[in-house]
Amino acid sequence: MREVNASEITNIVKQLCIENNINLDKDVTEKIIEFEKKEDSPIGKQILEQILINAKLATEENRPMCQDTGIAVIFVELGQDVHISKDNFYDAINEGVKRGYTQGYLRKSVVEDPVFDRKNTKDNTPAIIHTDIIPGDKIKITVASKGAGSENMSEIKMLKPADGIDGVKDFILDRVKRSGGMPCPPIIVGVGIGGNFEQCAYLSKKALLRPLNTRNPDTRWDTVEKELLTRINQLGIGPIGLGGRTTALAVQILTMPCHIASLPVAVNLQCHAHRHKTATI
Amino acid sequence: MTEERILQAPLKTKDIEKLTCGDKVMLNGTIYTARDAAHKRLIQLLEDGKPLPFDIKDQIIYYVGPTPEKPGEVIGSAGPTTSGRMDPYTPRLLDAGLKGMIGKGQRSKEVIEAIVRNKSIYFAATGGASVLLAKSIKKLKIIAYKDLGTEAIREIYVENFPCIVAIDFRGRDLYEKGPEKYQIL
Ligand code: SF4
Numbered sequence: 001m002r003e004v005n006a007s008e009i010t011n012i013v014k015q016l017c018i019e020n021n022i023n024l025d026k027d028v029t030e031k032i033i034e035f036e037k038k039e040d041s042p043i044g045k046q047i048l049e050q051i052l053i054n055a056k057l058a059t060e061e062n063r064p065m066c067q068d069t070g071i072a073v074i075f076v077e078l079g080q081d082v083h084i085s086k087d088n089f090y091d092a093i094n095e096g097v098k099r100g101y102t103q104g105y106l107r108k109s110v111v112e113d114p115v116f117d118r119k120n121t122k123d124n125t126p127a128i129i130h131t132d133i134i135p136g137d138k139i140k141i142t143v144a145s146k147g148a149g150s151e152n153m154s155e156i157k158m159l160k161p162a163d164g165i166d167g168v169k170d171f172i173l174d175r176v177k178r179s180g181g182m183p184c185p186p187i188i189v190g191v192g193i194g195g196n197f198e199q200c201a202y203l204s205k206k207a208l209l210r211p212l213n214t215r216n217p218d219t220r221w222d223t224v225e226k227e228l229l230t231r232i233n234q235l236g237i238g239p240i241g242l243g244g245r246t247t248a249l250a251v252q253i254l255t256m257p258c259h260i261a262s263l264p265v266a267v268n269l270q271c272h273a274h275r276h277k278t279a280t281i
Numbered sequence: 282m283t284e285e286r287i288l289q290a291p292l293k294t295k296d297i298e299k300l301t302c303g304d305k306v307m308l309n310g311t312i313y314t315a316r317d318a319a320h321k322r323l324i325q326l327l328e329d330g331k332p333l334p335f336d337i338k339d340q341i342i343y344y345v346g347p348t349p350e351k352p353g354e355v356i357g358s359a360g361p362t363t364s365g366r367m368d369p370y371t372p373r374l375l376d377a378g379l380k381g382m383i384g385k386g387q388r389s390k391e392v393i394e395a396i397v398r399n400k401s402i403y404f405a406a407t408g409g410a411s412v413l414l415a416k417s418i419k420k421l422k423i424i425a426y427k428d429l430g431t432e433a434i435r436e437i438y439v440e441n442f443p444c445i446v447a448i449d450f451r452g453r454d455l456y457e458k459g460p461e462k463y464q465i466l
Binding site: 046063066105106118 | 303305318345346347350351357358359360362363365386387405407408410411412413415416430431443445447455456460461463464465466
């Protein structure tokens with residue numbers, strides 16, 4: 001049994017929250033550069049250039065790349081041979097979010113009651129925490145900062161098994177089309193297929209964590225991802241929705257077994273401010 | 282596509298009439314920030330027949346909720362938020378004298394009709410280019426609803442703030458025309 005002090009978790013979460021919002025990962029900037037070269041729309045090209053300059057400025061000046069620094073979504077892989085001492089695990093994570101968002105001058109965007117008073121919690125907590133117990137004695141923590149512009153364009157649908165792959169593709173394309181410029185294209189399209197209602201939504205978010213320069217290990221789904229990316233970029237939506245060839249940078253699919261009578265599909269859209277970082281304790 | 286046009290705020294009808302959807306604009310002058318919660322309060326004031334916290338005639342509202350500024354900064358990161366959430370309030374503000382809006386994303390039919398009715402204009406700024414955009418903001422004063430924090434109304438002075446005419450005074454909409462031009466059927 002390995003002992004980990006809860007304050008270590010707090011520190012890591014704090015650092016990841018801040019770093020996430022300032023430094024855009026290289027796999028994202030590389031994809032944007034790749035698409036900028038192919039962009040036919042002069043306005044679209046200029047917007048992609050602005051996004052790249054912005055990412056550079058954010059790093060140089062230590063400022064958040066986007067004003068919507070998001071709600072903190074935290075994925076934890078907790079080794080079963082770890083014992084967390086001194087504090088409650090979830091409290092330690094939330095304390096890290098609180099410190100990160102406060103000390104890092106990040107925007108606090110969480111309200112307490114979703115409907116009635118919508119009062120700001122003032123420290124961006126609570127975070128949304130997904131925990132997996134895995135073998136080993138390590139803790140792997142990924143913090144994703146998820147803005148609402150793209151999150152609000154996400155959707156889940158319980159298809160009929162008879163709808164098959166065409167039904168799946170149509171739903172994804174339709175979701176992207178209806179979103180237009182609102183999720184700040186270029187986007188990354190996270191797709192969950194299978195599981196059940198709530199598992200499928202979770203898969204669609206987790207699918208976004210795959211680095212953009214990797215491929216789906218299942219060749220059937222790899223083909224579907226490529227086809228969907230091409231068809232999405234034929235929609236013409238373009239950077240920030242003003243027309244162009246670059247609507248999505250990637251489509252990433254995660255699947256799971258499901259009930260004989262079900263075919264759940266969830267689409268989680270992610271804007272170009274694609275912020276997630278991982279550390280291991 | 283035309284070269285960048287220099288535009289002065291508050292807006293003049295004759296300047297608005299020269300702009301077409303797709304034009305690149307460099308905006309200069311004083312504008313106001315407001316998003317969801319501030320809009321709700323502004324509309325309530327109009328409904329109660331009370332004065333607004335600033336004279337809205339010919340003004341531009343920028344839909345933004347910045348990050349907190351660090352010591353020494355005029356403003357934190359400050360890119361546009363999704364305009365569609367303001368659609369239910371916008372026609373009322375346009376009818377009350379508002380001339381322009383800056384945000385991101387398409388607008389409703391009702392908003393486009395109100396833009397045409399009032400000869401006003403909607404600009405798109407690059408969502409997520411929030412450090413770049415903040416650099417054009419040179420002065421800032423919170424003028425109302427301080428309690429709303431990031432959602433308070435700020436009077437800001439901008440220099441060469443880059444945006445694009447998304448919906449012009451004739452109601453021509455780049456969110457429709459742009460994608461139509463580039464879609465492959
Ligand atoms: S959708 Fe993304 S890039 Fe656009 S404003 Fe929201 S967080 Fe920023």
